[in-house]
Amino acid sequence: MRNLLNFLSKYNNLLVFILLQIIAIYLLSTANDYHNTQMVKGIRAMTIGIEKKVSNARTYFHLHEISRIMAAENSSLRTRLERLSGETEKLFFSVTDTVYNQQYTFTHAEVINNSVNRQKNFLTIDRGRQQGISPDMAVIAGDNIVGIIVGCSDNYSVAMSLLNLDFRVSARLKSTGYFGSMTWEGSDPSHAVLSEIPQHVTFGIGDTVETTGYSTIFPEGIIIGTVSGFEKTGGDFYRIGVSLSTDFRRLRHVTVVGNLRKEEQLELENQYQ
């Protein structure tokens, strides 16, 4: 007993260090499971008040830019509406079922927390379960890709940004239709890499890269960026550098896209796999 006490008094600082380090590592490893965002969610709930204030102040300074984007979006929607109303008159049909043939739902949301300088970036938006958001929905800004929802609370959701080492999306070259896998390399928030494009495909710098719609998460044709360079790698594939069209540093208004036919597609696919 005496020896034990001696030992404790001699090494008490080391023991405190080890004890606290174990707590830290425990926290780190439980929160490291990215799809289990429970931990992050709990902590976000505490700091969300401050973040909201900061984010409000920032929105104020960007109002000019935002109103410009809104106006552009308004006009494009109005054009589409005009075109549609013309068609209905011609074809003589009236539809009261609002979800008839609808595949995607769109929900507007505001980004209230975001980062671009880590290796695993996430963003928080101010819509959650009560507004119909659920994990595995896509997040886009205008026509550009942003990320995937990974966790929701009642009024907030956390999305994994494209700027995350664990993010993967199926993407294709718009000009030729060849598709590959899109990842981020962790260094530059305006560049990503498209791999698995075979070497016989021809394309040029500046070609558009967009999503394929194979994954049930992203709709087809969401723009990712443009080709900025490429190199040949072993195994007959290109490694294509993509300059991202989304500016993650000033992300404010995003749209969450849900796929109404996701279950149907997955169920069918599972039957044959």
Place this chain on the structure above:
Amino acid sequence: MINRVIRLGFIFILLILLQVLFFNNIQFSGYVNPYVYIMFILLLPVEMPAWLLLILSFFTGLVMDLFSGTPGMHASASLVAGFIRPYVLRITSPRDGYEPGANPSMLVYGLKWFLIYASLIIFVHHLVLFYLEVFRFADFFRTLLRVILSFLFSLSFIVLLEYIRKGK
């Protein structure tokens, strides 16, 4: 004594706010993320008992974690910084030792001393922090480059803040 605690508390809040509102938003490529909040651990009194130092470093890291949504990462790195501080103080000790009740600041022991003292602690802190963040050894040298660049920036900002304190 009470005065000192209040002053340290004030410095703590100021550094955390500076880090969260300003430095966390800095973006020079993906390679430079300065972390100046570690300055709080540098400024704690020399005679502070080691266990209290450890708990304060852990707490500082935890508060940073709350704001950056990375539970445990900053806490672990700051804890290591707090753990090595007594050893670093011993290595860098001036010829006639530290005066009783001294603060390890540039005002008292000069720029050269402060640079050595701060570099050692900041470098170890950044080393632990960035490798914990990546959590794999795949891009070993790229991470090392990030550590070194961020370390240089953090050190410069901290020395700058010391000069501002000195000017006051």
